[in-house]
Amino acid sequence: MEVTILGNNSAVPAHHRHPTSQVIKIKHHAFLLDCGEGTQMRMIDYSIKRSRIKHIFISHLHGDHFFGLPGVVTSFNHMGRKDDLHIYGPKGLKAILELILAAGDVPLQYALHFHELKSGFNQLMSHEDYEVWSFPVQHRIPTWGFVFKEVFSKPNVIKAYIDTYGLTIADIKALKAGNDIQLADGRWIRVAEATSPPPPSNVYAYCSDTLYDEDLVPYIEGADTLYHESTFTEEFREKAAMTKHSTAAEAARIAALAGVQQLLLGHYSSRFGDLTPLLEEATAIFPNTLLSIEGQTYSITKGKK
Amino acid sequence: MEVTILGNNSAVPAHHRHPTSQVIKIKHHAFLLDCGEGTQMRMIDYSIKRSRIKHIFISHLHGDHFFGLPGVVTSFNHMGRKDDLHIYGPKGLKAILELILAAGDVPLQYALHFHELKSGFNQLMSHEDYEVWSFPVQHRIPTWGFVFKEVFSKPNVIKAYIDTYGLTIADIKALKAGNDIQLADGRWIRVAEATSPPPPSNVYAYCSDTLYDEDLVPYIEGADTLYHESTFTEEFREKAAMTKHSTAAEAARIAALAGVQQLLLGHYSSRFGDLTPLLEEATAIFPNTLLSIEGQTYSITKGKK
Numbered sequence: 001m002e003v004t005i006l007g008n009n010s011a012v013p014a015h016h017r018h019p020t021s022q023v024i025k026i027k028h029h030a031f032l033l034d035c036g037e038g039t040q041m042r043m044i045d046y047s048i049k050r051s052r053i054k055h056i057f058i059s060h061l062h063g064d065h066f067f068g069l070p071g072v073v074t075s076f077n078h079m080g081r082k083d084d085l086h087i088y089g090p091k092g093l094k095a096i097l098e099l100i101l102a103a104g105d106v107p108l109q110y111a112l113h114f115h116e117l118k119s120g121f122n123q124l125m126s127h128e129d130y131e132v133w134s135f136p137v138q139h140r141i142p143t144w145g146f147v148f149k150e151v152f153s154k155p156n157v158i159k160a161y162i163d164t165y166g167l168t169i170a171d172i173k174a175l176k177a178g179n180d181i182q183l184a185d186g187r188w189i190r191v192a193e194a195t196s197p198p199p200p201s202n203v204y205a206y207c208s209d210t211l212y213d214e215d216l217v218p219y220i221e222g223a224d225t226l227y228h229e230s231t232f233t234e235e236f237r238e239k240a241a242m243t244k245h246s247t248a249a250e251a252a253r254i255a256a257l258a259g260v261q262q263l264l265l266g267h268y269s270s271r272f273g274d275l276t277p278l279l280e281e282a283t284a285i286f287p288n289t290l291l292s293i294e295g296q297t298y299s300i301t302k303g304k305k
Numbered sequence: 306m307e308v309t310i311l312g313n314n315s316a317v318p319a320h321h322r323h324p325t326s327q328v329i330k331i332k333h334h335a336f337l338l339d340c341g342e343g344t345q346m347r348m349i350d351y352s353i354k355r356s357r358i359k360h361i362f363i364s365h366l367h368g369d370h371f372f373g374l375p376g377v378v379t380s381f382n383h384m385g386r387k388d389d390l391h392i393y394g395p396k397g398l399k400a401i402l403e404l405i406l407a408a409g410d411v412p413l414q415y416a417l418h419f420h421e422l423k424s425g426f427n428q429l430m431s432h433e434d435y436e437v438w439s440f441p442v443q444h445r446i447p448t449w450g451f452v453f454k455e456v457f458s459k460p461n462v463i464k465a466y467i468d469t470y471g472l473t474i475a476d477i478k479a480l481k482a483g484n485d486i487q488l489a490d491g492r493w494i495r496v497a498e499a500t501s502p503p504p505p506s507n508v509y510a511y512c513s514d515t516l517y518d519e520d521l522v523p524y525i526e527g528a529d530t531l532y533h534e535s536t537f538t539e540e541f542r543e544k545a546a547m548t549k550h551s552t553a554a555e556a557a558r559i560a561a562l563a564g565v566q567q568l569l570l571g572h573y574s575s576r577f578g579d580l581t582p583l584l585e586e587a588t589a590i591f592p593n594t595l596l597s598i599e600g601q602t603y604s605i606t607k608g609k610k
Contacts, residue, residue, distance in 0.1 A: 012380045013346050037376040038343045041318050061408040063379045067372075071342040074368045075317045092408045099404060103366040103397045105446045141410045 039068035058089035060143035137210035155195035252285035324369035344373035363394035442515035557590035
């Protein structure tokens with residue numbers, strides 16, 4: 001699993017940083033997470049294969065998280081898309097998009113499916129390669145966070161068995177599918193002895209935009225990477241509280257409480273041209289912190305911390 | 306008067322060209338003409354003073370002409386704008402913007418005024434420095450063209466009078482305001498003899514998006530600069546007719562029929578990375594044609610052709 005940052009600035013674009021959007025890739029699946037204005041241009045800039053995106057998740061209805069969505073939806077149409085597109089977002093998003101599409105009088109050539117986000121910890125998708133969950137966060141309007149899990153549903157065939165018995169690709173596939181195999185000499189290789197359980201899921205948690213809120217911890221506990229908004233430094237704590245955003249120190253505290261492996265900062269206020277103060281503030285509390293940088297891709301894999 | 310091109314690509318952004326938007330400057334006034342996605346970022350890129358924009362004109366409700374408007378309206382708010390903002394656009398635009406603003410639950414700190422475009426040749430604004438007019442063009446949905454006039458309402462004081470009588474700045478101001486003046490030696494200088502009539506208006510006409518339509522000629526006749534969409538070359542004439550767009554040759558024919566001084570091409574199809582074929586096709590019919598280039602500013606002044 002990996003995440004590519006298409007935009008990580010809050011509110012007004014500045015310092016060549018754009019409003020929030022990310023692409024999550026799990027195997028050959030791609031998911032768009034938030035869709036600030038200009039997301040379709042960033043997908044071109046950063047060579048994202050737009051046709052691979054079949055699911056879009058919108059955290060809330062502030063413009064810097066969804067003003068790029070009408071452009072993505074209509075450009076997909078211009079580009080001849082036929083595949084269904086699923087949008088998971090807050091109540092109200094469907095009505096906005098439908099009004100805009102009706103005004104332009106351009107019928108979509110593909111099916112658009114809306115899924116309204118609900119309260120609680122909700123499983124939005126379940127697939128043999130991944131799971132997606134949503135949960136409420138605390139912001140000025142109804143807002144959701146998301147958890148993406150890269151699922152390894154098939155067992156691994158133990159290497160010693162492959163070497164000792166000269167297992168073929170077909171043998172390995174059969175064992176992974178849960179079938180015992182018989183060798184040419186008549187001996188049986190049993191799934192139970194020749195395989196080890198699949199590795200645990202890789203987990204990415206996304207919390208933007210939100211106040212510092214310890215109630216989020218159960219949803220994101222043990223994530224490999226947590227993206228937590230860090231709009232301000234502690235110097236602007238009052239501003240953060242007033243606008244229901246977090247400081248970098250607060251993001252770090254949540255990361256520590258949730259026992260995540262790595263923290264990725266983002267949703268930076270335009271007042272920060274230089275982001276070093278945000279990073280310093282967070283690393284003092286949670287050392288394994290990175291600044292998310294637009295255009296960069298971050299691996300979300302247990303072995304790569 | 307001058308026009309700065311913020312975007313001139315049709316439909317899907319490509320070749321580092323962005324959807325349609327322009328800024329017209331007349332003296333210290335600035336007008337935004339269409340507002341495709343990313344317009345607020347282009348205003349930063351091209352150093353447009355956003356606070357100077359008090360009037361926005363939207364030609365029609367296809368996304369590549371207005372998907373940047375919610376971002377402009379809300380970013381103005383984030384930036385602390387207090388000045389009123391006037392939006393002139395098709396029926397339906399007000400409802401879309403109001404739905405989006407309500408969803409975000411961010412009350413605007415400035416007054417937003419909507420003006421619905423009407424049929425016929427309509428004067429939208431009248432000011433001592435300028436006039437703005439709208440007129441219908443032929444596209445798939447209701448669409449308008451615009452005429453901007455730089456008005457010179459005050460007479461010029463004849464230079465020979467200034468030199469001969471040693472007129473002061475105050476004298477000149479008084480004469481331009483229509484008042485006779487008395488010199489220190491008692492002699493009178495009369496407005497009627499010391500001034501020449503103000504020069505004729507500079508005129509910019511904008512037609513995007515539209516079919517080839519000779520009915521437009523009366524609205525744009527004699528313009529100093531005509532921006533006329535040229536989405537395709539003649540090779541794609543069928544595609545132009547189907548999508549209700551014009552070819553470069555058709556834009557040139559309209560320019561010739563309307564007797565304009567200069568033609569500015571734009572709204573290029575993404576199929577053209579190199580725009581030379583569009584320019585060649587137009588100049589064969591109307592020699593004084595320019596390709597509009599994003600980020601460039603074009604003077605609209607009678608003396609500068």
